[in-house]
């Protein structure tokens with residue numbers, strides 16, 4: 001199976017701290033990749049490096065089989081939709097006006113705007129300014145922006161942040177449906193293994209910048225005879241922090 | 244590039260940026276043109292403006308630049324939107340598009356200001372026709388220092404999330420510029436701040452003015468134009484642009 005994202009020895013050093021420590025990440029085409037780790041593990045930093053928002057201090061990134069650098073970045077990033085940390089938006093504009101700006105920049109069909117607004121269920125909030133949205137609604141708008149071009153690769157950093165239980169369930173089902181419906185590959189980060197459990201095909205567990213486990217999710221279930229998922233997760237991440 | 248400029252325009256909806264810029268220009272015009280016009284000032288009106296207005300520009304143009312640039316860049320900072328658009332568009336082009344869009348507003352205000360000043364001169368009945376060559380030079384010597392100030396403000400507005408920093412940097416610069424204009428004895432002072440170039444490029448002087456006689460024997464005269472420092476100013480613009488763009492492109496968000 002083709003690898004959509006492949007990193008080799010990817011590292012990021014902030015002053016004296018190695019926030020990401022020679023990470024080898026492999027994301028397969030059409031899969032949902034759950035990227036797990038406790039707070040400060042380096043998830044957001046890694047995902048930002050994939051988007052060329054943060055420059056790695058060492059290592060390489062290949063996306064769609066091409067090396068990510070200043071020459072290829074535009075070509076590669078054109079096929080990635082992203083939602084990093086807090087959602088991005090123009091507070092003084094409405095959801096549709098926000099998406100209109102992205103639509104012009106992405107050069108995609110204007111009809112995509114209504115389509116994605118419908119997918120994230122914001123189609124009835126047309127005339128409201130985004131600054132008056134709740135966190136969950138902003139998160140939905142952020143997801144709409146990430147989906148707008150129906151990209152080959154979707155990078156979602158804690159997309160369920162701020163959503164209510166029904167919203168989390170909805171988001172999970174939505175993400176689950178993306179590979180089949182649109183042929184997307186999805187990287188989704190989270191603190192909770194249980195949250196990822198029902199949707200990911202593969203997972204990578206990161207703690208203190210190091211990859212502790214990477215592989216198919218079901219293999220993790222088999223190798224560890226503990227039934228409780230959070231226990232597995234704590235075991236893996238705890239090993240590192242107690243060092 | 245056209246796409247980016249179109250987006251800049253769409254983003255400024257409900258931000259009243261052009262409106263604010265026009266308001267400042269109107270205040271500036273009121274400040275500059277209001278006054279007691281004596282026989283002397285009607286007779287020498289055109290030259291008097293060329294002598295007086297650089298000082299007014301040194302106050303208002305930097306102020307206009309601070310406000311326009313920080314209003315334009317704050318939108319992205321507030322909603323962490325750089326994270327989104329830097330992924331979609333080329334970093335250098337985002338820097339350029341915002342610079343072009345913002346400076347177009349300032350440039351429009353400059354032209355408006357210049358036209359109103361000339362029309363006002365005719366309405367007041369200044370002697371003779373407007374010395375158009377001198378006024379075009381004056382326009383050039385207003386626009387170029389303003390461009391330098393704008394590049395500076397534009398860059399720091401993009402680099403710093405906190406727009407209070409850019410505001411203070413701009414105000415301090417403006418004060419340094421003004422301060423240097425009141426000290427023509429030390430010409431190096433005004434030449435070392437971009438904000439002082441409104442004074443460096445002022446080319447009409449007032450002579451023969453004394454405390455006792457006032458304007459009795461006073462006259463305005465054209466002085467040498469400092470083309471060397473005009474060239475240096477253009478070089479400063481280019482250097483600031485190159486460095487600013489590089490810093491912005493290397494920024495991590």
Ligand SMILES: Nc1ncnc2c1ncn2[C@@H]1O[C@H](COP(=O)(O)OP(=O)(O)OP(=O)(O)O)[C@@H](O)[C@H]1O
Pocket residue numbers: 014019037038039040041042043044045046191
């Ligand atoms: N700009 C920065 N300057 C210095 N250190 C940073 C910077 N950004 C991140 N770090 C550090 O890098 C480490 C990893 O941060 P990161 O945001 O990637 O964690 P995370 O896994 O996304 O955590 P969370 O689950 O809380 O979002 C942290 O220790 C953080 O302090």
Ligand SMILES: [Mg+2]
Pocket residue numbers: 043044045085157
């Ligand atoms: Mg994070």
